[in-house]
Amino acid sequence: MALLHLFCGNGSLEMLQSMKVNIKRRSLYFGISTLLIAAIFFTQCQPSAGVADIPDKVDFNFHIRPILSDKCFACHGPDANQRKEELRLDTREGALAALKDYHNRYAIVPGKAEDSEVYIRISSADTTQVMPPASSNMKLSDREIKLIKKWIDQGAEYKPHWSFVAPQPVTPPAVKNESWITNEIDHFMLAKMEETGLSPNQRADKYHLLKRVSFDLLGLPPSLELQERFINDTSPEAYEKLVDELLTSPHYGEKMAIHWLDVARYADSHGYQDDGLRTMWPWRDWVIHAFNQNYPYDQFLTWQLAGDLLPDKTKETILATGFNRNHKITQEGGVIDEEYRIEYVTDRTNTFGKAFLGLTFECAKCHDHKYDPISQKDYFSTFAFFNHVPEKGIFGTIDASFADPPNMQITEEDIKNLLTFINKKDTTKLEVMVMKDSMGLRNTHILTRGNYDAKAEEVYADTPEAILKYDTTKLGNNRLGLTRWLLDPAHPLTSRVFVNRIWQEIFGRGIVKTAGDFGMQGDLPSHPELLDWLALDFMNNGWDIKRLVKKIVMSSTYTQSSEINKKKLEKDPENIYLSRANRTRLGAEMVRDHVLTSSGLLNPEIGGPSVKPYQPEGIWESSTSGRGLLQTYIQDHGDDLYRRGMYTFIKRTVPPPMMLMYDASNRDQCEVRRLTTNTPLQALVMLNDPTVLEASRVLSEKLVVTPLSVEEKVEKAFRLILCRQPNEKEKVLLTTYFQDELERFARHPEEAGKFITIGEFPKQEAEDDIEVAALMQVIHTIYNMEEAITKS
């Protein structure tokens, strides 16, 4: 993420030269660069250095399967149609069977690598014999070959894929440094650190900790009042009291909802090219409510997947099923109805797989999964659960429908009595899309190559058996049964997948890094025992989400400082072992929320129709099809300009540009993990977005009218934005800068006049333009500091 893409080309040798000079110059001051040069030199001279040691005992799950899966399974794996020479290596039985054409030869002879065709072929120097073949563009490394040899020599033991085996109870491991431990999490983390020769950082100072936990739990910065209260509370329970207070804030639900909206691909338009308006925000209000009420995850999941099928269903449980209607819907004239209806059911099936099982179901739509035990038949059997909705591929015209059937009307009465969390602001009719089954409406078939019109064998509601057997007689064959299957205590994935994502949202990286792929091609967990412990703890304690979140943020692992020393950077650059807190940039919504909150502009209202804040002109207009209500962007005014980022209107074909630049999801499909990049376009947003400039002006105006000294004004702004006290150097730099700017604007008062007109928020009466402009400039600089939008 650290790189300037704009000069990665092969054409800028000149750049290279100057950068080299740069390295040298900088290396005088910074150890890191010196290290780099050393490393370059070292690597060039010793190409074989650094190959990790071969372990004494080679483990199938941790060492062998990743190699076989990545390099062999495409032709020798679960997909029967693509299997070459009838050889499969994904099962021991297959690997030990006699070869098709050589009945006395075997792919694997346990204990005898030299006699095993697998080893002979992967180590062959003959390009016509070597595996994987040259045409695959893949090669095994020396280490990989050695691992496979040793594994075969040690008996070629197979194990089931780790994530398909239910989590097992584990006792937190013993550690040397007991005094560091706050809760069970720390046992697992510290044990690994001690094993690797790492030790945890000291506890973070209170300022950094407060900012971190405030963003992690609320997505908002702490107020000055809270900063002071927390800093001055010297009781041992100060931090726990703080966490409890944050967990009861109504903004907690908003923060938690942001990730879920990505998972649920929530948006305010239908997507596809006409991209008309839809009304799903009441569902979004429900999600916030559900997190704030701390609905247990089993209930949260059941209502969203099957709230319409519950025996005691209410309008609230039905509203929750909007989850499965958030997918895109086409309005393009002339599409073939069934083609798109199939597309929607596909989306639900893929979303189900990724959101709840952490598996790449979509790979099995057109053929058996190449890596995971999900056959095409499994795919369409799961598809069958979502295939009974009385819906159409295209409904009416673009102007006709904001909520395609099946839908549900929400009356004023409903909002008064039951759906009190819906922030409805006017008296217009409110209709949202929800789920409904019309059993017997249609049968489900396998679709050959995934084509909507190529019906093959008929299939019935079922799930992949390799995960957990689905007992139709016990569970029934509808979505309610499907939720019971997910919540079976023996289910290996449901709890793990969810706790992993909560972990990811807090630490910036999941215990399983590939949060959307717990399958064979996904990353292995960095701390498998911890993942199991957390998963079981979560299930055994009533799927209590707030309890899980609290457990994590109370841990010593979480509360460490984020300082990075050379040794740690060298040993664990990705910080997999969490021997320090991660420094992570705030997510797109939080960047906005921070700017609005710290300047005092935030309108903290929760829920309601999405809003349209400032947006560069012409973005919607230049790409519209010319149909529907969303051809032109009609910006809101007043309070609606200052709502949290999560309420910014998402038109799928033209998502809010600032959000995309900061790596938010485009809500095209289910996403369970955002990237964090660092680009010059982001710098341009912070430098020139009127939102940031307006916030700087408004905060400046507020401070200018106070009797505070210049130093105090700068310090106050600094504390609001960085959430800590400035040090002496920072103070001097900023106040000197203020004086310089004061002089500049005094020389050019017309510039000051222009500078402070940014944004619609009313200007203060009788203010000193010059001073406001100068302080605004300083505040704007503080907003642009790296630390401002970083949790550290």
Add this chain to the structure above:
Amino acid sequence: MEKPLLENRLNVNRRHFLGKLGLGVGGVALGSLLAPDIFKSTGEEGEGLPLGFKHFASKAKRVIYLFQNGAPSQLESFDYKPKLNKMFGEDLPESIRGGQRLTGMTANQEKFPLVGSKFAFSQYGQSGAWVSELFPDIAKIVDDICVIKTMHTEAINHDPALTFMQTGAQVGNRPSMGAWLSYGLGSENKNLPAFCVLLSRGRGNGQGVYSKLWTNGFLDSIHQGVQFSSGEDPILYLNNPEGMDMASRRKMLDHLASLNEMGYREFGDPEIHAKIKQYEMAYRMQTAVPEITDLSKEPDHIIKMYGPDCLVPGTYAANCLLARKLSESGVRFVQLYHQGWDQHGNLVGEMPMQAQDVDRASAALVTDLKQRGLLDETLVIWGGEFGRTNYCQGKLTKENYGRDHHPRCYSLWMAGGGIKAGITYGKTDEFGYNIVEDPVHVHDLHATILHLIGLNHEKLTFKHLGRRFRLTDVHGKLVKGIIA
């Protein structure tokens, strides 16, 4: 979405790192400065980095794609079918239709009356290529271009067809062609993005465009197409606010760098240095981009060549001229979209207006590049997302008609960048409905474009969600007949 390995795009393992050293030191040293993790062994192949080098030598360095959005009719542009004029009003024989699925717009039509071009065709140039009277300027450059008459696709509706042309898949959030090229080769210019997008709209019936068409998909967001606008900010958020000139900005950035440097001393996070660099790059873009987008200083003969519209920001002509400037400055992929080509009805009224908007500037771009000696290293592509039916949609009269979507054949032309000039490739039947010789599937076109720019479409892969993805999925054959 999963984007493994992307957090550290240069997070390659040692083996790959060494492999790269042999091929081009540039990318490595630059990368290593900013991504120290490069030296960490991940046990994975180094995927996710801009490879920064070609798989093999090639002429083309850059691509300009003039996308005619909405699907211009091949029957009124490059695929001359006099038989359709003779058979005016007669029903399309079922033997020719051969079970082709129909869009919802004509599926209920009882008859499929054939209709020929209302516009006259002639042969031009040494090559004798047929071009309709709607494109007089393109007709003059036929010896510089290669017309493919046998493009075919799978989708029959705009959204999936456009998405397919641009990303190699009808649905899903796959990286677009420009993003793949940016990923594969990076940028030649340190002050400009590798992948730029320019939009314009004609007077004909339009279809929308959407940012998914220039998405980075699962690649790093630095490979996302950067949309240029004709408004005050040529790139979003580029301009400083009023009351802030470049000197003040410079001063602010200097202070900012000092503050961030203090932060680095406290936290030791290399990310902070990367951030400082991003701000410097943003600053350089603030100067470089307005220089590029200012077309007012172009000499008269250039303005004349592209036509007076080229001085009106946001027009197709202005975008063509801007495309040349961006490309000349090293932008790897310039993607234009011109909307308005969806002539379901009133084709006779709309198509001349559409053609008028694009004909002169499209031809001028090719000529301009040629005169500058850049055509050899720039691949120009002109075409839409599918073709149009040989039968009339809606009411057929002597004066007017419309045409529905047709996936089985359509025309597209390319120029420069290692393309054989002055040829026509492929043959359709006399009904202009089916291909009889040398079909070119969308995947084949993609494979060929990548080849022309020096990339092997089977090797340009990115591992995502456990699978190695390609622009061409698991398909694509080189169209050798059009490669010079």
